[in-house]
Amino acid sequence: MKSYNKLIFELSKEGRNAIAFPKSDVDRTPLEELIPADLLTKEGVELPEVSEVDVVRHYTLLSKKNYGLDMGFYPLGSCTMKYNPKINEDMSSLGRFANLHPYQSEDTVQGALALMYELDYMLSEISGMSRVSLQPAAGAHGEMTGLMVIKAYHEKRGDNKRTKIIVPDSAHGTNPASAAMVGFDIIEIKSTKNGIIDMEDLKEVLSDEVAGLMLTNPNTLGLFEKDIKEIADLIHEAGGLLYYDGANMNAIMGVSRPGDMGFDVIHYNLHKTFSTPHGGGGPGSGPVGVKEHLVKFLPVPIIEKSGEEYILDYDKPDSIGKIKSFYGHFGVMIRAYTYILAMGAEGLKHASHNAVLNANYMMSRLKKYYKLPIDKICMHEFVLGGIKDEAGEVTTLDIAKRLIDYGYHPPTVYFPLIVREAMMIEPTETESRETLDEFIEAMISIAGEAKENPVLLKEAPHNTPVRRIDEVLAARKPVLKWQKSDS
């Protein structure tokens, strides 16, 4: 197939169009007679003029320059790139869901409200929480919402000196960024050499200024915080609350519940654990679950059941308010709901078992060839730290780029920050042993190439639509839009 390198603007030709309209059946009045001329644009808008076929070819050819989950293995650590079932897409496209206006009266959207109410229950049951707000738009938005709830809880008690949030150094970047969004100061604590929270370090930073601790469990090294109960007790005794970053929830469904571990607030990533697609970077959905004592602080509206009727309840005086228009990403909720229906209780547990099994299998086989900073049973993901017995010429970036030549999406690289040359691998449960074996063989082969012919890695990828890109140039002389003179 020939390569395609056009921007849509370069296809534009005056007079072409891709749309026809019915003739307006009301009289066309000159616009100036309806709207004063000084409110109208003098410039018009800049959009391309192309035919319908141009549009279809353009986006189809662009799609061919993408690597999607449907094309192959996508072991991107912390991102839970599991298969996105097709039925989810069909259900969310049903007209009776997709074509609902958010301000329709409640009696005309009872099915939608029922779905949301049930999804709240399902997510609560899975995590051991009391109630869930479906409003947050993504994981980071969920973090922000959860932290607002924590802030509101302390404010309500008149405990205004709690201005600090503890975040481990292994945390996702969004954790400290979300805490800052909510106006908290951040205390970073170190991990032990085994990758889990240093209890002594934790004890040292606890005080009556601490609003809470944000934790991912299993953490970003793929390890379960064994002392979680003790951590929870310490935080609670100090008057703080415990926040669960649900990015790694895929390891523990039906096995263990954050609510039982002592967490007060949790966000879920429906676009990770609950199989809704990532869309190339959203839309996600980041519902927030809380224990009973925090329910009154959740965003409004909350969906309640009154007799047989579902209603949107705005009457929550202690609520943090609204954090997004309307009720959240309903289209994403439908997909997650469909997924939970398909899996059922047993299926979800089976999923977590196999997610953890796949990760440990890969780790066991790869550790002979790659450095494994922490060699113990992992949860749903693990972190490697470069090739064993390699001179240090080859970087993790080189390995990642070489994997592209082998037909794979690379793992997450250079995260978590506490592991040098980190490569974080999360296979998920929807991959077969054969797929894992093929990937492992590729990794072993690359480890060999790194020693025999490192240039092969340095110059990778070789067969992609474009090769390594000058990121410094992009940042130093930003070109953020197309201009006529560019072509």
Added chain:
Amino acid sequence: MHRYIPNTDADARAMMDVIGIDSMDGLFEDIPDNLILKRPLKLNPGMSELEIERKMKELGAKNQSTDDLVCFLGAGAYDHYIPSIVNHLAKRSEFYTAYTPYQPEISQGTLQVIFEYQTMICGLTGMDVSNASLYDGATACAEAAIMAVDNTRRNTILVSKTVNPETRQVLKSYAHSRDINIVEIPMVDGITDSEMLKTLMDADSAAVIVQSPNFFGIIEDLTEVEKLTHGNRSLLISSVDPISLAILKKPAEYGVDIAVGDAQVLGNNLNYGGPYIGFLATTSKLMRKMPGRIVGQSLDVDGKRAFVLTLQAREQHIRRYKATSNICSNQNLNALIASIYMVTMGKKGLREVALQSTEKAYYAMHKLTAGGKYKLAFDRPFFREFALIGPKDADLLNKELLTNGILGGYNLNKEYGIENGVLLCVTEKRTKQEIDKLAALTEVI
């Protein structure tokens, strides 16, 4: 065996042998026994597709959609026509099953789409630069406010009462947690009261937020507000509707510093409120203060044009708590949809959507007010929406309309205390016949 999980029992046993464990429990040894859930989750048993479809259609049957009803409801979410190709192309799994384009060599599709999206958002607003998207119009406005506070080192945001109430509520929640002061600029006769703005503005005013067309559909002239705002060295943030920009004066023509809005109208389904897509565009001067992802053009090692995520030093995964925002996942798929829509409409098509929405809305306004029972709440030029005051509460009106297959307008009593006020929306999808029916019904209800 579950259909989404390919490991067979034999696979699992062989893999456990490699790991060196006897049973699945061996994988979870780190979890203390008292934290292991000893009962099954109280959820449904797994379902087949056929069962799922049956259940979902039962739920759907309890909804009435804009396919079932004739929609005159807007107020921030709009029933515009979506061309057939939009969903065909956006449903390509190479797009929707990809992650954020961290590996640019195998993500040029997504990256180029965003680059083109940024270009077109600039083409609509006239602004210099756009980011890759934010969650929705309301959060985009809140992010713009934070951007203004950080940039001016002042701490008060003045927001017009004519800005969408959902937006103002979201702004309030965001601002509360950062101790940013929000001051509301009162409205006079359906528009921002610029006299009051003069009095409210002071040395702590970081930004002024206005919306045009405002919540009542009224087109606000920002000339005076712009003078006052910049005279005070505050930033001007304007919330705009992308379709209206095909005919109305653009943010850049007014000298706006940050243009925000919701691009749901550009080909996205109503989806009962989400996912939609927020956009944020600004001047070159403020480029490095922008929140969110940004795609830039560069070259690859062979000198070929290539696209890549750029200016990442602003972002959470690099800057952590010093980032301009915490946003990570945004609305990429919705940006794709908006792009396909904009390209399909083109310069002329988008103008036609705007013109037909305008002339049909004016036709509806004249028709509805002709009998004297309904009158305009504010006699000012508007786009697509207009506020009427009638003889009864909008909820009662809407109830009657619903029995006649019509989805009525937004009740203006709740947020604005406009008794018997209703905000009606007319897009290009509405026909003369539908409008006439609405008018006839309002005469008898």
